[in-house]
Every structure is written in structure tokens, then in C-alpha cells.
Amino acid sequence: MRNRFDAQLALGCTPIEEVKIPVKTRAHLAALLEALQYIYTHPEWNERIFHLLSDKITKGKKQTGRSGMSLWEIFVLAQVRLCLNISYDELHYRSNYDQLLRGVLGVLPTDYTTGKQYEYQNIYDNVKLIDDEVLHQINDIIVQVGHEVFKKKETDALHLKTDSFVVETDTHFPTDYNLLWDSARKCIDCAGKLDIVGWRKSKNWHNRLKGLMRAVGNAGRGGGKGKQQRITKAAQAYLKKARALQGKVHSVLTNHIPAGIEDMARLELLLYYQQMLTKHIDLLDRRLLKGEKIAHHEKVFSIFQPYTELIKKGKSNPNVEIGKNLAITTDQHHLIVDWQIAERQTDNQLTVEIARRTCLKYNVHSHSLDRGFSDMADKATLQKFIPQVIMPKKGRRTLQQKAEESTPVFVRLKNKHNAVESNINELEHRGLDRCPDRNWPGFQRYVGLAITAYNLHRIGRELLARRREEEQHKKAARSLIFPRFIHIST
Numbered sequence: 001m002r003n004r005f006d007a008q009l010a011l012g013c014t015p016i017e018e019v020k021i022p023v024k025t026r027a028h029l030a031a032l033l034e035a036l037q038y039i040y041t042h043p044e045w046n047e048r049i050f051h052l053l054s055d056k057i058t059k060g061k062k063q064t065g066r067s068g069m070s071l072w073e074i075f076v077l078a079q080v081r082l083c084l085n086i087s088y089d090e091l092h093y094r095s096n097y098d099q100l101l102r103g104v105l106g107v108l109p110t111d112y113t114t115g116k117q118y119e120y121q122n123i124y125d126n127v128k129l130i131d132d133e134v135l136h137q138i139n140d141i142i143v144q145v146g147h148e149v150f151k152k153k154e155t156d157a158l159h160l161k162t163d164s165f166v167v168e169t170d171t172h173f174p175t176d177y178n179l180l181w182d183s184a185r186k187c188i189d190c191a192g193k194l195d196i197v198g199w200r201k202s203k204n205w206h207n208r209l210k211g212l213m214r215a216v217g218n219a220g221r222g223g224g225k226g227k228q229q230r231i232t233k234a235a236q237a238y239l240k241k242a243r244a245l246q247g248k249v250h251s252v253l254t255n256h257i258p259a260g261i262e263d264m265a266r267l268e269l270l271l272y273y274q275q276m277l278t279k280h281i282d283l284l285d286r287r288l289l290k291g292e293k294i295a296h297h298e299k300v301f302s303i304f305q306p307y308t309e310l311i312k313k314g315k316s317n318p319n320v321e322i323g324k325n326l327a328i329t330t331d332q333h334h335l336i337v338d339w340q341i342a343e344r345q346t347d348n349q350l351t352v353e354i355a356r357r358t359c360l361k362y363n364v365h366s367h368s369l370d371r372g373f374s375d376m377a378d379k380a381t382l383q384k385f386i387p388q389v390i391m392p393k394k395g396r397r398t399l400q401q402k403a404e405e406s407t408p409v410f411v412r413l414k415n416k417h418n419a420v421e422s423n424i425n426e427l428e429h430r431g432l433d434r435c436p437d438r439n440w441p442g443f444q445r446y447v448g449l450a451i452t453a454y455n456l457h458r459i460g461r462e463l464l465a466r467r468r469e470e471e472q473h474k475k476a477a478r479s480l481i482f483p484r485f486i487h488i489s490t
Helices: 028-040 043-057 071-084 088-097 099-105 120-127 132-149 176-192 202-221 227-255 261-289 351-361 376-382 399-404 408-417 419-432 440-481
Strands: 158-169 309-311 321-330 336-341 364-369 388-390
Touching: 028 043, 028 071, 028 099, 028 132, 028 440, 043 071, 043 132, 071 088, 071 099, 071 120, 071 419, 071 440, 088 099, 088 120, 132 336, 132 440, 158 336, 158 351, 158 408, 158 419, 158 440, 176 202, 176 227, 176 261, 202 227, 227 261, 321 351, 321 419, 321 440, 336 351, 336 440, 351 364, 351 376, 364 408, 388 408, 408 419, 419 440
Parallel strands: 158 364, 364 388
Antiparallel strands: 158 321, 309 321, 321 336
């Protein structure tokens, strides 16, 4: 039975509201924990957040069994991982030995004992229970918390900025011959785990295919006379061995009778890798032996993360990036109010959808976008419900467009738009430089957690700055009431 969020703390532990978070520090963890403590001590916010988590994690489950990790602990640990951009191993260590973090988790004992200890697998399994859908809803609440902290009135309009960047997936640079090798080695690994005969030489298959893959790479890397003949010879040998493996895998899939659920799962995985093997045999044959140019839509850039895209944003460094395009929208307080992962879409295909979604939630006065989002038809649509739309035109401009883009309001808001670049840079420090989580739901969850952690970190920095200012005022007031008497010797 998993406990719902409960503000009544167990005996023998330091109350979360009494945890002293240091003011004189630049540590990212301190800022995050300050914001989390603020949410904990304000029931109007924590009740809303944990109502969402409760519906997602505990709804429909029996109220029996062992007590699981509380919703508060899950929420805190998920935010800490992304705010600090750390691995699960580092999170496991901090959750057991960082006293400040344990204090905000509500497990810091007052009697100097070790207290509650977390297991690695327990943390890993529980943090994954949060999904992308609930994170969008939680982020809306966190943005409202931020507006309260930044003293924004509900009637005040927002000045929004939208830009996009690539969140890289954890994969190597894709070529058809090394993706063929990935498919082959996974076929060998999966078939080797099945209780069948004929795979005692799997290590030899592994080494031979790897050597042939490297031979193809080396043939294409060099120069000199007869290069094409060397590439053709290496590719033919590589494809011959790969087709032999393809035949062996096919016989396993048609003849092997699964002994149980585990065997069925392995066969299903083997079928997927066999399909990838067949696909890349075909692509390599067509490209290197038949001289065809492979269309972009036929290519796969990762067999482990098939949603991965090869993205060219027109930059010189890097000229291509491997991952997914993410569009974020920030307000004048640098809080991220909206985000969207592009599904093989360009920036200008996202503009209207983003604007409509944000206008349904907030009072928007202006919305600035860069040239990548530029579309005159979209701009006309946005101007119907947003007073100021800052969207510089691509290419040559008319005299009327030049006059519009030269007005003081347009220039001022266009210059302020550049602040979104610093928001993107900070997001990359919150974990969105490269996503280590593998599957598609994991990628979406990772992005959502990074954005909520970013917003909480922003709020916490503001809260710490105000506490520092209050302490300085108190110190100055004390010095006026109790001035120091200076003795001057004669």
C-alpha cells in the first residue's frame, strides 16, 4: 500500500518545514530544495500537485501490501535527478547520505541514527511512475507558484518567447553498416539466451561480424586507387555473413516453441531485431553495391530508439544533431509555461498550436518567435488573439514589413526575445543536453521532469535571493539599534 501525501510527519524525524536551507550558497540543490519546501509549506499548492500524483500512481490499486515510497519522496527525487543532471547511481548516494536532501524528503532522524535507507532499484522503479501527461499538469501548477513568488497578479499579461533546440538521444552516429552490426549482435544475444541448439559458436559469429563491419568502415575511410573496388569487396563479405545470420535467426523464429512467458518475450524481441537486420542488409546492398541514393524517410537512425531523428537546423557547428526537436515557451520571469516535442515537424508547423494552447491558459500580451517559426499566414492567425506578434520575416521584406519591424515596440520585444537562449542553455544544464533514458515514454518523461526541475530551480533562486535580502535588512536594523562603541585611546 502506497501512502498518499501526508503532511503529518513520522515521529523521530526532522519536520520538513524546519529544515534550514543555507542562504549563502550557489549550489543548485539548495535552490531546488528551497522551492520544494515552499510548496510543502503551502497546502493550496501541495494538495493540488499531490492530487494529480495520487490519481496517476495510486488510483485503482488495492490498499493492501507493503507500504511503498510516498508521493512526496517520488516527486522530490525525480526533481533532484534532473535539476543536478545526475545518474540514478548518484541519486541513490545522495538520497542516503546528503543530510539536506534527506531533511526535505522527511527522513532525516533526530537521534543521529541512519534512518530510512533507499535501495537503487526502489528509486529507479518509483521515479518512472510519473509520465509526460501528469508532468504537463504539474508544470501548470508550478508556473502559478512562480507567478505568486514573482508577485505577478492574475490580471497581468504575459510576454512570451518561443524557440526550439535539439535534445540529443543517447546513441552513436548512425551509418547503415554500423546499424547492421547493432542489429546482428542483438540477434546473436537474444538467440543465445533461448534454450536451443546450434548457437554454441555465437562468440565467433559476434567477432567475425564485428571485424567485417570495421573492414567496411576502413575501406570507405581511405583513399587512393581502387577505393570503390575495396568498398565493394568488403561490403560483399559483410553482407554474405549477415545473410547467413539472417537465415539462422529465421529458422529459430519458425521452429522454436517457447517454453514460457519469458521465452515468448525473447522471441518477440528477436523478431524486432531480425526485422532491423533485414532492413539494413537491404539498405547497405542498395547503397554500396547498387549505387542507389537512399531516401531520408527510409533511414533509421537508431534501432534502440527508432523515434530518433537526424536534424539540420542550418548551423555550422554542429551541422547535424541526432535527437528530437523541442520547442519551449518562456515568460518575462523566465519560467517555461509550455513545451512541445516535435514529431518530424519543422518549427513553423508548431506556431499556431503553441500559441492557441498558451492563450487558453494565460493572458498573453505579446509572443515573440524567431525566423525559424516565420510564416505570414500563421502570423495573421496569431494577430487575431494576441495584441503583439513578433515574427521577423524570412528572406526579402516589403517596405511595409520593414516599417513594421522598425517600430520601437517590435525592436524592444525582438531584443528581449534573445533571453530565451539563456533559458535553453540553463535547460541543458538541467539535463536536456543528452537524454540517457531509452524508450519513447522515458524520453517524454525525461523532458517533462527537466522542465519542472528548471522552473522549481528558478523559483528557489528567487526565494533564496529574497531571504538573503531580508537577512541583510535585519542585520542593518540591528546595527542601528545596537551600534558598536568604538574606544579611541589617547
